[in-house]
Amino acid sequence: MAPSRNPQPESSGRSTRQKRSIRQVLANADRPLTPQEILTEAQLDCPGLGIATVYRAIRAWVEDGWIAPVEIPGQPDRFELGGKRHHHHFHCRSCGLVFEVERCDSRVAAFAPPDFVVDDHEILLYGRCASCAS
Amino acid sequence: MAPSRNPQPESSGRSTRQKRSIRQVLANADRPLTPQEILTEAQLDCPGLGIATVYRAIRAWVEDGWIAPVEIPGQPDRFELGGKRHHHHFHCRSCGLVFEVERCDSRVAAFAPPDFVVDDHEILLYGRCASCAS
DNA sequence: GTCGTTGCAAAGCGTTTGCAGCCTA
DNA sequence: TAGGCTGCAAACGCTTTGCAACGAC
Numbered sequence: 174m175a176p177s178r179n180p181q182p183e184s185s186g187r188s189t190r191q192k193r194s195i196r197q198v199l200a201n202a203d204r205p206l207t208p209q210e211i212l213t214e215a216q217l218d219c220p221g222l223g224i225a226t227v228y229r230a231i232r233a234w235v236e237d238g239w240i241a242p243v244e245i246p247g248q249p250d251r252f253e254l255g256g257k258r259h260h261h262h263f264h265c266r267s268c269g270l271v272f273e274v275e276r277c278d279s280r281v282a283a284f285a286p287p288d289f290v291v292d293d294h295e296i297l298l299y300g301r302c303a304s305c306a307s
Numbered sequence: 308m309a310p311s312r313n314p315q316p317e318s319s320g321r322s323t324r325q326k327r328s329i330r331q332v333l334a335n336a337d338r339p340l341t342p343q344e345i346l347t348e349a350q351l352d353c354p355g356l357g358i359a360t361v362y363r364a365i366r367a368w369v370e371d372g373w374i375a376p377v378e379i380p381g382q383p384d385r386f387e388l389g390g391k392r393h394h395h396h397f398h399c400r401s402c403g404l405v406f407e408v409e410r411c412d413s414r415v416a417a418f419a420p421p422d423f424v425v426d427d428h429e430i431l432l433y434g435r436c437a438s439c440a441s
Numbered sequence: 442g443t444c445g446t447t448g449c450a451a452a453g454c455g456t457t458t459g460c461a462g463c464c465t466a
Numbered sequence: 467t468a469g470g471c472t473g474c475a476a477a478c479g480c481t482t483t484g485c486a487a488c489g490a491c
Contacts, residue, residue, distance in 0.1 A: 187445060187490050208481085223448045228481060244380025246429070249480070263419050266426075276418035281430055284410040285397050288437035292400075295380075296415055297429040303422035321465050321470060342455080357473045362456065383455060447488070457478070464471080 185233065194219035195230045205243040205251030205262075205271050243271060245297065261296040267305035274298060319367065328353035329364045339377040339385030339396070339405050379405060379431065395430040401439035408432060 185192060194215040199206065206214075212227045231252055234240045241255040245264050251271060261274040274296070282291040300306075319326060328349040333340065340348070346361045365386055368374045375389040379398050385405055395408040408430070416425040434440075 189446065189490075191447070221448075224480095225449080225482075226447060229446085232482090242380075246378030246380060250380075261418065263423060263425075272420070272423075274418050274420070278412070278415065278418075281412065281415070282432065284395065284408050284412075284430070285432050285434070286406070286408070286437065288440060289397060289406075289432075289434060290440045291397075291432050291434040293433040295429075295431040295433070296418065297431075298416065298419050298423075298425050299427040299429070300419070300423060300425040303420065306422060306424045323465075323471065325472070355473075358455095359457075359474080360472060363471085366457095443491090445488105445490080447486105449485090449487105451482105451484080453482070454480090455478100457476105459476080460474090462472085464469105466468095466470100 185237070185239075190219055191215075191222055191226050192230050194222065195227055196234075199234075199240055199252065199254065202253070205253040207249045207251050209249070211252070245271060261298070263298040263300070263302070265302040265305055266299055267301045270302065272302060319371070319373075324353055325349075325356055325360050326364050328356065329361055330368075333368075333374055333386065333388060336387065338407065339387040341383045341385050343383070345386070377405060395432070397432040397434070397436070399436035399439055400433055401435045404436060406436060 185196075195211060197218065198211050198214045208224065208227050208231060211231070212222065212224050215227065216222050231240065235242060235252070235255075238255045240252045241257075243251040243253055243262055245251070245262070257273075258275070259277055261277060263272045263274050264270075265272070277296065279294075281294050281296065285291045319330075329345060331352065332345050332348040342358065342361050342365060345365075346356060346358050349361065350356050365374065369376060369386070369389075372389045374386045375391075377385040377387055377396055379385070379396065382398075382403075387407075392409075393411055395411060397406045397408050398404075399406070411430065413428075415428050415430065419425045
């Protein structure tokens with residue numbers, strides 16, 4: 174079977190207007206979003222939505238694995254749909270956007286000192302994206 | 308000549324007991340330290356030292372280039388001596404400490420999509436350090 | 442009706458800043 | 467002595483939490 178994307182969070186509790194709006198925003202995004210961006214976007218569909226609700230939904234879905242945090246040092250956390258293939262990120266210093274990078278070399282794990290156990294790694298590339306570089 | 312470490316910050320203004328203590332702590336550290344760790348350590352030598360003074364010294368020295376920030380997503384910034392050889396970091400999820408990793412493979416820059424210009428990269432390893440793994 | 446969920450406001454946490462007094466040069 | 471430096475406390479921005487009202491089931 175093809176490892177298809179979870180269309181919905183698994184254990185999302187009750188279905189509410191707020192969570193539906195937030196989920197929709199995340200599902201439609203083509204790049205990782207900050208909680209503030211999610212709030213602003215979701216409020217278009219659900220006025221009165223509070224930032225606390227966004228954080229609570231995010232937290233629950235990260236635990237679910239339905240979304241995943243994208244943490245760029247020095248910047249607020251962003252979130253994208255989880256369940257994707259292992260990948261990394263490219264941060265354009267010109268336009269500030271974050272892009273996905275498909276390639277990876279798991280041999281980087283061997284960089285750790287002897288006796289250290291590596292169970293995950295993150296590679297961040299910095300520079301200028303195609304459109305900013307041209 | 309061997310590229311020796313700057314023994315002192317360049318433009319550190321007046322010499323005070325506080326800044327001497329903070330500088331000493333950074334110079335003697337074998338791993339990146341958080342402002343809080345720096346404060347606690349420096350207070351042994353300089354009681355009454357305030358956290359604001361630590362932040363002010365850090366900021367000035369980062370601008371100097373005498374120290375460099377080490378930013379682990381989801382954690383407070385840490386600081387280490389600047390001017391070191393290119394290296395990366397390992398974050399122990401058990402004890403929370405951050406260690407230096409000497410090795411690197413600059414081929415990771417080639418992971419970016421075509422037409423993207425990569426001018427820097429960061430590799431973060433996560434797992435358990437030697438003493439936590441045993 | 443139950444109890445998970447929400448918005449609000451307050452609390453945390455790491456970091457910065459305003460200010461009056463201190464101390465280096 | 468002048469003006470940079472310091473400690474304190476308040477202010478910040480982002481995130482979490484306490485609480486009473488709300489609403490899905």
